[in-house]
Amino acid sequence: MSFLEILKYPDEFLRHPTKPIQTINDAIQEVIENLADTMYQAPGVGLAAIQTGIDKSIIVFDHEANLEKRDFQVLINPEIIITNGKTISENEGCLSVPDLRSDVKRYETVVVEGLDRFGNKTRIEADGLLSIILQHEIDHLNGILFLDRISALKRQLYKKKVQKALKQSDKTD
Numbered sequence: 001m002s003f004l005e006i007l008k009y010p011d012e013f014l015r016h017p018t019k020p021i022q023t024i025n026d027a028i029q030e031v032i033e034n035l036a037d038t039m040y041q042a043p044g045v046g047l048a049a050i051q052t053g054i055d056k057s058i059i060v061f062d063h064e065a066n067l068e069k070r071d072f073q074v075l076i077n078p079e080i081i082i083t084n085g086k087t088i089s090e091n092e093g094c095l096s097v098p099d100l101r102s103d104v105k106r107y108e109t110v111v112v113e114g115l116d117r118f119g120n121k122t123r124i125e126a127d128g129l130l131s132i133i134l135q136h137e138i139d140h141l142n143g144i145l146f147l148d149r150i151s152a153l154k155r156q157l158y159k160k161k162v163q164k165a166l167k168q169s170d171k172t173d
C-alpha cells in the first residue's frame, strides 16, 4: 500500500485544471491504487488525483466508504453532462480543506460520463450522496473547492483562520 500526501488549502496546485488522460497505462493503474489507498486511510468517500499533486483527470470514490470491502469506483476524464433539480448537501467536507464543514448548494441528480480504469466508456446516473460526491470531485478537476460554493462570510472566516494558523507555524519554525 502506498499513501500519498494530500495537498491542503491554500496550496495553489489545487487550483490547476487537470489534463485529460490519453493513454491508460500501468503508471495510471498505480496512481489509481495509490489514490484508493489514500482515500480509505484518510478516511474519505472520494479523492481526485489533483489533491495529491497529480494534475490528471482521475477520481476515485466509494459512497459506502467500506474499508473492508474496498469496492471503489474510478472515473477517468469524467464530465457532468446532465444536471437536474437542486439540493443542499449537509455538512459537506473535503480532505484538502481541513476543519471545515458546511452546507453546500448542489444539483439533486447528475449524469456523468467518463472512462473506467480499463478505458471503457461509462455513464453514471447518480442521486443522493453519490451525486454530491461526483459533483465535489469533478469540481476538483476544474480547480474548484467546496469552499468556493459556501457563503462569503463563512469563506472569509475560514480563510482568516488558516492565515492565522500559517503565521503561527512560521513563528515556531
Ligand code: ZN
Pocket (backbone or CB within 6 Å): 093, 094, 095, 096, 136, 140
Ligand atoms: Zn474535496
